[in-house]
Amino acid sequence: MGTAAEIVAAYWAAANDRDWAGFGDLLADDVVYEGPQTRERVRGRDPYLRFNIEGFPGDWHLEVVRIVGDGEHGASWIQFTNADGSVQPGLCFFDIDGQGRITRITDFWPDPYDLPAQRAHLVERY
Amino acid sequence: MGTAAEIVAAYWAAANDRDWAGFGDLLADDVVYEGPQTRERVRGRDPYLRFNIEGFPGDWHLEVVRIVGDGEHGASWIQFTNADGSVQPGLCFFDIDGQGRITRITDFWPDPYDLPAQRAHLVERY
Numbered sequence: 001m002g003t004a005a006e007i008v009a010a011y012w013a014a015a016n017d018r019d020w021a022g023f024g025d026l027l028a029d030d031v032v033y034e035g036p037q038t039r040e041r042v043r044g045r046d047p048y049l050r051f052n053i054e055g056f057p058g059d060w061h062l063e064v065v066r067i068v069g070d071g072e073h074g075a076s077w078i079q080f081t082n083a084d085g086s087v088q089p090g091l092c093f094f095d096i097d098g099q100g101r102i103t104r105i106t107d108f109w110p111d112p113y114d115l116p117a118q119r120a121h122l123v124e125r126y
Numbered sequence: 127m128g129t130a131a132e133i134v135a136a137y138w139a140a141a142n143d144r145d146w147a148g149f150g151d152l153l154a155d156d157v158v159y160e161g162p163q164t165r166e167r168v169r170g171r172d173p174y175l176r177f178n179i180e181g182f183p184g185d186w187h188l189e190v191v192r193i194v195g196d197g198e199h200g201a202s203w204i205q206f207t208n209a210d211g212s213v214q215p216g217l218c219f220f221d222i223d224g225q226g227r228i229t230r231i232t233d234f235w236p237d238p239y240d241l242p243a244q245r246a247h248l249v250e251r252y
Binding site for chain 1: 165236
């Protein structure tokens with residue numbers, strides 16, 4: 001059984017490779033996925049596999065920017081490249097059980113927004 | 127010197143308490159803050175203190191949902207409540223040096239968005 005960081009790394013590697021058997025092996029039977037921005041939820045390994053396979057078609061790929069793991073918790077920051085070449089960061093938090101299976105996934109997909117005028121004089125742009 | 131998780135917890139506690147002296151003590155002299163959504167950057171402890179003090183006025187408060195720490199890396203998920211009562215998640219990644227000071231902060235503020243029709247049949251809403 002791997003560390004939390006190894007399990008999260010394996011999760012993203014399997015997703016990027018469309019290795020859905022390997023991806024499923026990382027999940028608890030009763031895994032719960034939540035996307036707080038849309039208030040969407042998926043319960044259970046098979047529905048969550050279907051969500052990934054059918055919900056995100058197309059030739060996307062992803063790169064891991066950072067993984068942090070600590071006991072039964074993990075966090076990741078990825079760069080997700082859509083089929084059209086657009087790139088978006090994805091932030092994800094994981095709970096992992098004593099058997100090394102992922103029980104909870106919460107992910108976030110932040111979009112660009114305009115810099116508020118109130119702090120424009122306090123920053124540089126890049 | 128604390129663990130990465132302790133340092134990240136102290137960072138958010140100091141921010142929430144407006145304990146800017148304690149907050150500053152957690153930062154490396156050459157700390158770099160980046161907000162990828164607006165492509166804003168702040169370099170250095172004093173400019174970053176000013177950014178926090180002047181850039182975010184008002185009676186906001188925050189609660190930590192999750193902190194994950196691993197060696198010289200940390201991640202946090204907070205709920206930020208604005209003065210008007212609106213609540214937003216904030217996701218933040220930290221680099222911490224060998225002296226236990228924060229050298230890099232990258233944070234993300236995801237907004238709600240409409241559930242894509244392509245996966246609507248694969249999820250429940252909450």
